[in-house]
Amino acid sequence: MAKWEENIRKVIPYTPGEQPDKSSMIKLNTNENPYPPAPGVTEALQHIDTDKLRLYPDPAVSDLTGAIADFYKVGKDQVFVGVGSDDVLAMSFMTFFNSDKPILFPDITYSFYDVWADMLRIPYERIPLDEKFQICAADYKRENGGVVFPNPNAPTGELLPLDMVEEIIAANKDVIVIVDEAYIDFGGESALPLLEKYDNLLVVQTFSKSRSMAGMRIGFAIGSPVLIKYLNDVKYSFNSYTMDRITIQLGVKAVEDRAYFEETKEKIIRTREWTKTELRRLGFEFGDSKSNFIFARHPKVPAMELFEALKKKDIYVRHFNKPERIADYLRISIGTDAEMKAFVDFLDQYLTDCKIVTA
């Protein structure tokens, strides 16, 4: 090893889901929305003034923070936006988790948390989920340097009821509690109303799932003006212009169309419930997901086998090898009705051929 290598920051990066680009594929592996963004987004894109691209964007991203503040009925000074919620979460880790005490997050959760903590040298403790993959609020009542968890959790899809979310926040008033609500719009109850009671709460959401804009990269945090100020201080110490002009403009259009947002998420919820019924019929086991994916296992067929068989048919789902407790599960994103029907039909046939399902 060269001497200079000793001085390099070495990290084990997060592994995102595959992004194959085949026209015939059914892509159920990265929790994207199967429907296009709101019509206003396409319309605005057709009228982009390219001359304006000469100019830097607004560093405060006022139009977009304003539109988000209006939608959620909070102050503009309570909103921070970033390049996807990954960016917002990374900035939040950097800003709020600055203690020698470990931050706490579940053992089975979004696998970016330990990557950021390792990279930023934040000590952490993984708190085991119970045997039903539930977060136990009581486990988060120990000394710590901060708390972060997704609600609904990923990749399990399990929702923590709001009173338990509050229990965790109330028990940790001396640190910042980040509730990562990437999937909250698919049937969960947001922690946003708790902001009136707790100034140590930061709620993080994204345009990638319920607003069909994963490719645009927009995420946001809502918290007390003081927390947002600290987040902005860190952002401006890192990169003043995280959001480009086009993204800001299109993001405003996406958030303004409430009717389209409601309609799309309702469609996904309906398809999810239909998929649950079908998977149950085929013998799969899973919890009551309130997200846009289902985390399921089949007691008679290894997950890896199903993953490979599906992939051969250009149906992509996600399989995680680690931790071991989830190695036999597949995370299946909810697509359109037609996609989910093709997915279920394939499984039905596969399990029939294996003599696991009998007609």
Ligand code: PMP
């Ligand atoms: N939080 C959770 C729990 C997620 O699953 C994801 C999606 N990978 C994100 C945050 C980040 O999403 P994005 O950066 O697209 O907003």
